[in-house]
Amino acid sequence: MDLKCIFSLAILISQISLSSTQNVNVVIQGATPIAETDDNFVCATLDWWPTEKCNYNQCPWGKAGILNLDLKKKGLINAIKAFNPLRIKIGGSLQDQVVYGVGGVKNCPNFMKNEDSLFGFSQGCLPMERWDELNNFFNQTGVKVTFGLNALLKRNRSEIEKGLWVGDWQSQNAGDFMKYTISKGYKVDSYEFGNQLSGAGMGASVEAEQYGKDIVVLKNLVKELHPDPKTQPKVLGPSGYYDEKWFNSFLEVSGHDVVDGVTHHIYNLGPGDDPNVIAKIQDPSYLNQVSQTYKGVLNIVNKFKPQSRAWVSESGEALHGGAKDLSPTFADGFWYLDQLGMASTYNQKVFCRQTLIGGNYALLNTTTSIPNPDYYDALLWHRLMGSTVLAVTQESNPNLRVYAHCAKKKPGISIIFINLSKDSLFNVTLSNYEHQGRNLRSTDVVKPNFEFRGSKDREEYHLAALAGNILGQIVLLNDVPMFQQKHLTFRRWSQSLSMLPHPSIL
Template sequence: MNDLNNNILFNAVKAFKSLRLRLGGTLQDRVVYKVGKKPVKCENFKLDQNELLGFSTGCLNRSRWDELNAFFNKTGAIITFGLNALHGRKKAPQGNLYVGDWDSKDARKFIRYTILKNYKIDSWEFGNELAGRGIGASVDATQYGKDLIALKKLINRLYKKSTTVPKILAPGGFFEAEWFAEMLRTSGSGVVDGVTHHIYNLGAGVDKNLIYRVQDPSYLSQVAQTYNDIVNVIKDSGPWSSAWIGESGGAYNSGGKDVSNTFVNSFWYLDQLGMTSTFSHKVFCRQTLIGGNYALLNTTTFIPNPDFYSALLWHRLMGPGVLHTTHNSSPFLRSYAHCSRQSPGVTVLLINLSNSTSFDVTVSSDLNLYPNALAQSLVPVTGTGQREEYHLTPQGGNIQSRVMLLNGQPLKLTSDGQIPEMKPVIADTAAPLHVAPHSIVFARLKDLKAPAC
């Protein structure tokens, strides 16, 4: 996010009205905060192969933090900030383990300055990819849990005069059941609000099979086991917490060129948003807004990639209430349903991974209000009502196109850099919902009654 004055960037973030931005990642544990009355001396990050992850320690200047918060305030962004959880530790003689207590002095000055300036932080995340075996560096789970207790005390003390207290997130790493369980047991009740884990279930971005994996229903479903496992660990060891995807770009090492930044990637992306919701995950942070092949915005022009529009439609249509869905059709048809956001009824998401088969879908509501009864009542959606449909397809039928069509029209910025309107087509509720090959459909059914909604 170098050019905070870029009009396209500004409009893209503001379009969500409440887009969560996570500041952190690979280098966050190497950051020194240059704030306060006596700021430490530090320089910008530099390439250094002798240092952790190939970079020197770097600096976040007060002026840059001020600029960022001005941008956040104007766009309505919700901020998760990743703290430098390696600060003060020393590397063990062997392996990538770092030992010793976290030195909180630097973070304390930074948080105090943030409060003084009245900058709104939704959540402070402790560390990046230090869990389990770690990526480049790791911290023992028991030690991590003790440091989280110290962070909780620090947050409570600094925010004691504030009306709201930010959440604490941890560990921002790859899931390893015993490590995560020990972290939660050690930190104890009410310390960790969100258990953040990272997902790159598509493999390496350079893998030539990447484009096939995002169209393979059996491959996409494999990660469901991880989602289920982490929910069970939280239930057993930290039921006061909730599961979050703290980072996911599908394919690691910056994603896949001509895959992660094209239409086809929305098969993976929207499927993951749907799947994680069914496994009680509360937040899904996409890697990245800008940077790499998996960015929502083009890294140089900031023009939205197809996944940006997929995310925006999800955000506007799919409410927090998650409904159970089933269908008796092909596994290449993926289906999810939520209570509609800020409107009555239900919104259905249908993803057709097949390149040759279309589906005509009739939606029915299972109004089984009495779970002990032998019979369930299936109520088809019929009558004279209407539904809103958003059909997403690739330009020219090429799934590797960087232009997404909405109801046959390309989604392109307006002449003054605004995000285009995304209007539905209106259809008769009683008519089957047509899902073309290699397409994605959101359908908002205002007259569909679900007790959960």
């Protein structure tokens, strides 16, 4: 492993006086990668929610839904282009109530509030004129598209079991939609089958065996319409919360060569109105709990189809639109970057953030398209962290979390540090597993200048909250407010690497 050129992704914040300093030895084992992510690991979603969608006495979606979003906003366009490319997943709770305005579908209504329907809204429709507009937008911004299909079409509610939908999936409307998409030359990277129908479901569920049979129908449809394996969209599922028994049954029925990505959702901090979300986001033991889900999904993928991929196809720190006073702030980055790091170590190929725009948990402000703090976390990760994941160990303190990947484009390693401690800073000594006695990098947080052994070349990117306010929305990149940055060009630092207290993310 070559540690001669280390690129550091750094986000630092200091808000209180120090009470202790701890020395920590961080060891990177670079000889054998432990996991591999997709090149487009960072992903964001677009949701169907209409303006009338409300939670906790607030309605945070505005006109950010797929049918209403202004696709000509320069801020939105430039934010997506900066990723070059960004994977976007189109889906969400209402996707199983969307019909496609093509073929035999003549009436194409908007979603309407209806308390007797799933999630309080009637069936809606995607007109092909809007699909044309979306694809022009995707082409303009270079988006890699994952599209969530309606998996409840023509099914009926069970008269015996509440929430269960029964009957075979009818593929005609989806097939007509795919044929139209092909005729227009639009590119869809992958199709995901349904949304949160696994296990007990979220509002609706489908039995695992039935879902397995139906996703085989979808796979055959995709193969029929895309006979060239090189251009054939991937088939993903089940896009729900992990339930071991349900996932086992679904994969047993579907077989080994059907599902290209086993997708699941993560919302590990609870509902958005929980006043304890800020405490959970800084508690390493709480953050560690979700690792059991990652392990479970990885194990089941390896059991049934080693060549398949595990994806997090939807994730937010809090349910039902996010936490209003936390999700769009700097503090949310402690959860987000830790999830990106943890998911990658468990060989999750893609991590889709709910959402790009819309709701409280969006990467972009719903009204102005101005980036929220987590947008910069996502962009820095996308630009710096390569697909090869390396093992990292440090046993000194659970509040220090470290993730390492091979660098995205240059020789070397990209490393991210997260300091969850409220009152400690860390002197970090970084070493190679094969040469632990050699001090390759030593960080002195007391003196601003230090001896940096083994490299003259490195890049450091420090994101910090303005005036140390982690619940604020103004981000400094290497001391410069991000709203003063043009074209999202990141200025590099080549100076001392400091771990500042509570919380620090590097």
